[in-house]
Each structure stands twice: as structure tokens, then as C-alpha cells.
Amino acid sequence: MGRCVRYAFLTLLLLAAGLVPAAAQTTTATLNASVNGLARLSISSLTISFPDSDPDTVPSVPASQGPVTITARARTSVNGAVTLTVQAADQLRSGLTTIPASQITWTASGPGFGNGTLSAATAQTVAVWNGSGVRSGTQTFFFRNLWSYPTGTYSLTMTYTLSAA
Amino acid sequence: MKRHILAAAVVVMVIPSGLAAQRLDLAVSPGVITFPSSDPDAVPVISAAPVQVSYRVRENTGAPWSLTVLAGGDLISGSSMVDISNVTWVATPAPPFQNGTLSKTVAQRVASGAGNVPNPNTTGSVTFRLANSWTYSTGTYTQTILFTLSAP
Numbered sequence: 557m558g559r560c561v562r563y564a565f566l567t568l569l570l571l572a573a574g575l576v577p578a579a580a581q582t583t584t585a586t587l588n589a590s591v592n593g594l595a596r597l598s599i600s601s602l603t604i605s606f607p608d609s610d611p612d613t614v615p616s617v618p619a620s621q622g623p624v625t626i627t628a629r630a631r632t633s634v635n636g637a638v639t640l641t642v643q644a645a646d647q648l649r650s651g652l653t654t655i656p657a658s659q660i661t662w663t664a665s666g667p668g669f670g671n672g673t674l675s676a677a678t679a680q681t682v683a684v685w686n687g688s689g690v691r692s693g694t695q696t697f698f699f700r701n702l703w704s705y706p707t708g709t710y711s712l713t714m715t716y717t718l719s720a721a
Numbered sequence: 722m723k724r725h726i727l728a729a730a731v732v733v734m735v736i737p738s739g740l741a742a743q744r745l746d747l748a749v750s751p752g753v754i755t756f757p758s759s760d761p762d763a764v765p766v767i768s769a770a771p772v773q774v775s776y777r778v779r780e781n782t783g784a785p786w787s788l789t790v791l792a793g794g795d796l797i798s799g800s801s802m803v804d805i806s807n808v809t810w811v812a813t814p815a816p817p818f819q820n821g822t823l824s825k826t827v828a829q830r831v832a833s834g835a836g837n838v839p840n841p842n843t844t845g846s847v848t849f850r851l852a853n854s855w856t857y858s859t860g861t862y863t864q865t866i867l868f869t870l871s872a873p
Binding site: 579580581582583584585586587588589590591592593594596629630631632633634636687688689690 | 742743744745746747748749751752753754755756757758760761762767772781792796798799800801803808849851855856857858859860861862863864865866867868869870871872
């Protein structure tokens, strides 16, 4: 009888100590989230113009618009390369007269951005980053001014390409 | 033998009524909660299809009950991770349900009440939402969440 009483006492002790688990029911669910590759580019000005200037006083003509702000949004793999390039579709053209696209250069600011020279033959790198994110920077364009250019209004089209690995 | 029976009887008689086993039922459907890939600019918060939570509490006179959810960790895709705190939920009806944010360390309350919930068809709707971001790396992320209905 003494042993039984000890059992009962021990059980009561455990109950009092809260060692008897509370009633509980559990169930699980699974969260799945898909993140696909995506890229978006925005440019503050879609027109860049260089005013007529005296080559002696303004050998390098800055664009009237000033710095162009570029914002690149990209989703890629971990540390995947994100590259922004620009390429001229043709030389600067005024009727049959042309000026090489390479007479246009730019200086850049912002993380990942670099200075460069425009080309109609090869896409030129504007900026390079790694991984997903939103990045902003500026490009300020300049036109190399020479006495040798025939008069006219010259134009070309540039194509920006934002790519993510 | 008689002595053992006597001891057991004594134990049963002195257990407070609140410690008697409650009867709890819990079901969540669907069991897979999916956030589709979306443009962060167009869809800053991605909503999954609502989850129906069915629950029943019996033999719980006057005592409190609660339904909690705990994430097993962050959303994981290989070596990539999205912090689980980016997942929130909106739940109805309120009360007993309440809105919240997932945690991997502390179980978060989804619903609570007191007494019995005798109706076997008592359900709540929980819509999980993922804060969308351009900073997420590409991949298919997954994580398990644990719902627990407990009393007291």
C-alpha cells in the first residue's frame, strides 16, 4: 500500500509541475514562391541633343539635357551578372553626310557605371553589376566638335540593352 | 493488485477538471500555398489563394484555446534565402482570427478564443501575402509552416 501511495503522490507531483502536456493538434502546410528572371530599364530622357558650337571655344559639346539618369531593375541568380550596354544603330547622319558615332562619348556616375565611347559596330558597356536589385546612375554625353564637319543636322538612334545572366 | 487500482482511482479523482483532455480537431486546406512570380513594380505584394482553416474545440469549458503558426525557417531556394518575415497574412473572421507576420522563432497567433467550438464546420480564411522585391534572386523558394491548435 505504501508503494501505491507513493505512485499516486508522484503522479500528482508531475501534474502540479505542469509536466502533463496540454492538448494540441498540429498540421503543416508548405509555402512555395517562384521568382523568375526579369529586367526593366528606365531612362530620364529619350532625346539627347548637342547645340551648335564654335569648335575653338567648345571642343567638347555637352548634351543640352545634362546628365541622363538611368535606373536598371533586374532579377537574376545569386551573383548573376547584370549588364547594361548601348549601341548606335548607325553613324551620325545628315542626308548623305556622316560623322562617326565614336565622336560621342560619355562620363558616368553611380555604382557599376563607367565612362565610354559610342560605337555603331559594337555594343559598349555602360554598367555591370552582380545579383538582383535596383541600380541607378547617370550618363553625361559629349560631342567632339571639329571644324571639319559639314553643316547639317545629324542624328542617330542608340539602343540600350539590359541583360541578366 | 487492489492497491494499484486504489492508487489510480485516487489520482483520477484529484485531477482538476481543467486538466481533463480537451478534444481538438484542426485541418488546413490546401496544404500547399503558392506565390506566383510577379513584377515587383506591378505587384508589390503577392497574395496566395486563401487557405481554409477548419477547427473544433470540445470538452474545454471556459478554458482558452489558441491557433498559432510557426515557420520552419526562411524561404529557401538552394543558397538563396528570403526572410520569412516578408510573409504576412490576413485572416477572417476577426475575431477569433487575426492578421500577423510569419516568424521562424516564435509561434504567431492566428486565432484565439475560450470555451468550446462545437461546430465541426467552423472555418476561417487565411490569405498569405509575400512582400515582392527586385532584390530576390531567381529560384523556387519553399518552406514548411506548422499550425498548432492548443488548449489550455
